[in-house]
Amino acid sequence: MGFQQRARTPRDFGRRPRRNKAQTKPGKRPTGSGNRLGEEHVATLAETVDRTVNSLSRLGSQRFAVSPFHEHYDRWLLSVRTILSEFELNPAVNVDDRFREECSKALSGIELILKERRVKEMSKDDTVRKANRGILDAKNLLARAEREHATKKNQIAGEREHAIKPVAMSLGRLREELNRIVRMRAGFLRGISKKAKTEKTTEAAEKLDYTKKELAKIEQSYAFEQRKLESEFEKSRRKALEQIANYQREIEDLENGVQADDALDAREAACDALIDAVNSLLQRTPSRQEDLSKP
DSSP states (O other): OOOOOOOOOOTTTTSOOOOOOOOOOTTOOOTTOOSOTTOOOOOOHHHHHHHHHHHHHHHHTOOOOSSOGGGGHHHHHHHHHHHHHHHHHSTTOOOOHHHHHHHHHHHHHHHHHHHHHHHHHHHHHHHHHHHHHHHHHHHHHHHHHHHHHHHHHHHHHHHHHHHHHHHHHHHHHHHHHHHHHHHSOOSTTSSSOHHHHHHHHHHHHHHHHHHHHHHHHHHHHHHHHHHHHHHHHHHHHHHHHHHHHHHHHHHHHHHHSSOOOOOHHHHHHHHHHHHHHHHHHHHHSHHHHHHHHOO
8 A cells, every 4th residue: 555645734724813903993092092192181289289288198197116217307308398399380289479488487497396306316326325335345444454353363362372481381390390399308318408498499489489470471461462452453343333333324314314206296297387388378369270270
């Protein structure tokens, strides 16, 4: 049987037939196309006022949750100025000198208040930083004093031991010598007379007493050095602790005093004044504004 070649499947087999795009009739706008190309919606007076008043009200109640609060002031002022600028540039609005004066007065007032709040908050923060630095320095000073005290104390102990050791050894030998002399038996047949024994005993006792006094002097000398060291260390320690306590008290007074806030009351009052300026402008020129708001 001979081989039969299969017929090729057409390329467009199984594909959906293409639909011709609907032609738009000349002069007819497609359904749902919105405004004409390039045509933008111009806000009416009512829309402009609502948007401006709502934006100012929102900014007037805006809280700054994270300190330092003064870092948010410039951004907030820029937002207020932007809202006023957009309001004045809207074709539906015709501002006058009185409106500009009222806005300028409100803005100048809030700028001054925020400047004072900024200086006050930065001054407080700077004082707290200095106090914390002072606490750290005082603690470092105390730690250094403790190290120096321990070193000096060990040094005095070593010098005392070095000075006492030979005297103490001599004192021990003198005691043994005195005990030996005391135990000696004196007499005609004992090799030493009672008189000689007495003289030796007296001499040994005197040497022993002298050595004891020398040892006592050494003990007193190093005891004085030790007391002097402890007195100086206690003085340094007390001074450092007093400094730490003073700095901590200063920080507590700042924290318990007038608290730095986000100037919400002042910012809200400024926005209220600007809203009043907008409403006052509309009341002064109602007819002109209504004409501009008509399409």
